[in-house]
Amino acid sequence: MKIFTAKQIYAADQFTLAEQNMNSYELMERASIQLFNWLHHRLKGAQVKIKLFCGIGNNGGDGLALARHLQEHGYNIEVIVVNYSKKRSPDFLANLERLKDRKIWPYFMNPDTGLPSIDSEEIVIDALFGIGLNRSPDKWVGQIIEHLNNSGAFVVSVDVPSGLFLDRAVENLKSVVKANYVLSFQFPKLVFFLPETGVFSNQWEILNIGLSQKYIEQTHASFELIGKNEVLSYYIPREKFSHKGTYGHSLILGGSYGKIGAVSLASRACITTGSGLVSAYVPQCGYIPLQSSLPEVMVLTDEGEKEILNISVKIEPDVIGMGIGMGTTEKTQKAFTEFLDSLKAPLVIDADGLNIISLNKSLLKKLPPKTILTPHPGELKRLLGAWADDFDKLEKAKQFSKTYDCILVLKDAHTIVIYDDQGYINTTGNPGMATAGSGDVLTGMITSLMAQRYEPVKAAIFGVYLHGRAADIAIEKLGYQALTATAIINGIGPAFTDLFNVPPMDAENTAKKE
Template sequence: MKIFSAQQMRMADEATMVSAKITSLELMERAATQIFNLIHSRLQGSPIMIHVFCGIGNNGGDGLVVSRLLLEHGYNVKTYIVNFSDNRSKEFLSNYDRLKEIAKDWPMQLKCKEDFPQLKREDMVIDAIFGIGLNRPLVSWVVSLIKHLNTSRCFMFSIDIPSGLYSDKAPDDPEGVIFANVTVTFQLPKLVFFLPETGMYTEDLQVIDIGLDRNFLMQTPGVGILINKNEVLPLYRPRHKYSHKGTYGHCVIIGGSYGKMGSVVLATKAALRTGTGLVTAYIPECGYEVLQTSVPEAMVIADSDDELEEITLDFKPSAIGIGVGLGTDEKTIKAFGEFLKENESPLVIDADGINILAKKPEFLEKLPKKTILTPHPKELERLIGEWKDDYDKIKKTKAFSKQHDCIIVVKGANSIAVHEDQLYVNNTGNPGMATAGSGDVLTGMITSLLSQGYDSLHAAVFGVYLHGSAGDIAIQETSFEGLIASDIISHIGAAFIELFKTPTIEEQQEK
């Protein structure tokens, strides 16, 4: 599923009005009707009090239509106009007049703190104050209104985007944004819902189809792609009957140092579980017995005693994952640089491998094209420098990817694979995966896919998806708190099976 920017959504609206020969008012009615249908399907005529807070632009216009439709279907509704400016869109004014025609009580005008209504916790709030077009700081009393709504603890339902959020930068006041239980956005998701600083304001994201022009949607590339089962299933490479272990590649996991051998154990096990034919672990001597005992399916090459001082292979692996538990001893850094000079295999670099690149930026010139880097936030900061917000982080990551022709997996709640200007936003995974060794597992999985012949971008995208999916399956047995990295490995097979499961009727209805 594509991810659109605010500007692209405006262009999609305009293209739809032209192709369908409808007015903006008719398009607003169509969109708001879909929102009403969703609310009505959930409330089923419940007698709860619904408070609809409308801005004075088109997002407010959507709110006015929803308010009118709720009243027409017998719901208890109070409507409020948030008067933060004298400017009103014509669509807002038209729907304001239509609402007044049927409402027993006209909408209440809010102009200052003294106008704020008292809310009960069992009430519902529909937030239609600002949409994705917000581009200026909020006046102080509107910020206070948003804080008032948040402290009410009502069920919060935001139209398009939680009010107070920009679509292209972090909010001015982190507390001046609606914390929405549900956000309904139109047609396609937006990046704002998947970045740490802004995604936190939406608990449940619903994307509703409002019939925007299909040709425009198909032909416009978007700013990214939201990765779900439909996107990754075509990437899957089925195994054929007359194959053998050599068919599925030989990957090497290079890493480990005294006290950090567990990282290599996890990455090696994950590589095997993800389907590579052969795995060799290249480690210091101190980890030899650990690896041979923990992963009997793997082969082991041992270097010096406590850390790697030389990295030489007498064969060409299908893919190499390097960096997990590696350490940053001077001898190891030198060995890493010499390895990069000689290496011709596709690479996945993680952990201390990334830290070494940050210390020795001249090593970046030696990376094979489409090398995959998998940093956590602090490792990414060492690599690209500090950022002012998540949007700046993405901008700098794109620039780094272009400059060095590499793929960067920005790990997080929604891990994002960045390749030049395109973003691939993962939609699997859960908070339980914020645990030691989870990243080592991901490195092993991506390296495994790379060794099986997946191209670098597909290996990164598919690996991140499977990693999150395995974690999602695992927590059904472990809980968030009880999940450890080994549980993710244990459920990689189930994640592959999940790709081909047909959803039950209940699952389809829930979706």
């Protein structure tokens, strides 16, 4: 699913109006009906008090139109217009007149107006500002927003939490609505998925308002949201007449004294994800632990007893995943550098491999094209340097990717895969994944997919999706706190199976069609 900028969304509106021979008021009415249907389906006429806080632009117009539909269906409403400007949009004014025709008289708030009472049992509709906000709200409006946030009421934001910008960081955290639910028109917004701005959107849902499919299909978006439908097209099925060599030979390289577990997890994840052959390359202290615990994995050892000293690989793997548990001693750094000089196979680099590169940035020029780097935020900062905010981080990541022709997997609550100027935002995963070894598992999974001939960018995207989905399946029985890296590996098989599971309702509809 594409994630468009505010400018592109406005263009989609205009394209739709021309294509469907309609005016902006009619499009606003379509949006308000979708808002009403969502609320009505859940409230079913319940007489909970609904307070609609409306601005004087088009977002406020959506709120006024929603208020009309709620009133017509017998809901207990109160409309509050926050009069923050003398300039009002035509569609806001048109909906205001239609409210007055129905004897609904909004309460107008001005800078000298006291704050309205809000009960914690009420529902608040936030329709103050939409996607066009380009400056922080005035101080008195910020106080209203802070009042909403402190009320304890259930807050539903229209399109985007008021106070958020779509293309830059928040200037005043107290002047942004903290929404329990966001009803976003047609497209998700990038701010829903970034750590600094995502905290204002507890949950979100897309309301289809019928914008032009032609515009959506022909317009490029710099970011895409990745779910089951997107990755299903990546899946390469297994053929009947195939063998283990068909699905590639992966090498997992890393480990040091006390950190052999990282290689064990990555190797097990690698073979569980489908690599035909998996070899592990470790210092000598890792031989017995790996050989005895992973019978499916072949083990090669370095000359070093407790750390990697001189990488000498006698096999020719299809892909190498390296860096996990490796350590960053001077001798290991030297071995890593010399290995890159003679490298031919594609690479996935994580953990200490990234840290070694951060200590010697010239190594970046030695990486094969489309090497996949999988940093967590701390490792990313060591690679890129400090950033001002999440938007700056994404721009720096894109530039880094272009400069070194590499793929960045920015691990976070919503992991983002960056290649060149394109970003792919993952939808799977949960807080339980904040556990030791989770990143090692991801390294093994991506390495495995590359060995199976998935293109590097698709291997990264698909691997991230499956990793998160495996964890989502695991927590259904374990909960967040008990989730372990091993449990994530155990969820890989079910995550693959889940790609082809049809929800019960869809299965029923399919049966009816047949």
